Amino acid sequence: MQNNDRRFEEIFKYLLKVEGGYSNDKNDSGGKTKYGITEREARSHGYKGDMRNLSLDFAKKIYEEDYYKKNQLDKVENDKIALSICDFSVNSGSYGVRKAQETLNKINGTNLKVDGVLGEKTLEALNEINPETFLKEYHNSQRKYYNSIAYGKNKVFLKGWQNRVSTKENTIRNMNTVKNNSQSFTR
Template identity: 30%
Template sequence: MSFDQAFEQLIGNEGRYSDNPKDPGNWSGGKVGVGTLDGTMWGVSAPVARAWGYKGRMQDLPLNMAKAIAKTKYWDVYQCDQFDDRIAFQVIDAAYNGGYPAKWLQQAAGVTVDGVIGAQTVKAVRSTDPMKIIMRFDAYRLKYMKDCQIWPDVSRGWVDRIANNLLLGAA
């Protein structure tokens, strides 16, 4: 899976504009934009877009900017090119959605958990059955989500997202 393919699938999970005040990814605390709730567009939160230099309304965020952010901030940082396509997608999706994807990947691979994907993590992931990595990774991700204080407010979408990811991983 190339980055372009992963991004297309990622946007299928994210959708377009969202302004759910109970989702912390949408909340800017009134620090940017006109209102207190700037939302997300293509899964990019207002604070991330502003840090990237975007000054417009979140509803108008260009898809190509979201793609550039995803490539630089998530795909490249987490070394997704180093992994089986199915694992790479799980990692970028988790990084984009929020949480601790490097730690979950390290736990899934059985290596020291330091939150930094380095040579040891890459080697361990590449030498383990991809389906085992995916199942463990998503299990750690679900446990994290369950413990989030906002779980009741956003759980339906998050559970659907993980279910879709598992189906994609099993393809």
């Protein structure tokens, strides 16, 4: 595991790549977003301005507090797993952790409570699992989740959501292994 500050910086760079800038798509139930942060979410953090003017630092703070630290991803030993769960959580809320718990139960035959809370038992299981085995199944689960919600107005987003998983897999594939066998990002 690399330094958590550096790890989060790299995850944040990745999130910016897949989330993009300002958007106000009529089909997106999130409404106005910038850097993937919805107006509702920004307002809940005290932001009062026009969403087009949301600063990168403000978005970064939300990602770090609401997705990275709240989900205890700073305690996940493997950087690839931390990035993957953070990404899915950003795009689906508590389903990111719920699907991780379901994946762990499926692979390990365990009986973790599937509650969307990354607690002590889930953390322990994540830190013991073979990362490649977990990520392959987890990414398949993410694809299935997107397929399950791609109806009505959401149908238009399916290709982009599936591309998001492929982009994540490519990012993870290009991460380097360091001496202590934990993963780190390439520059």
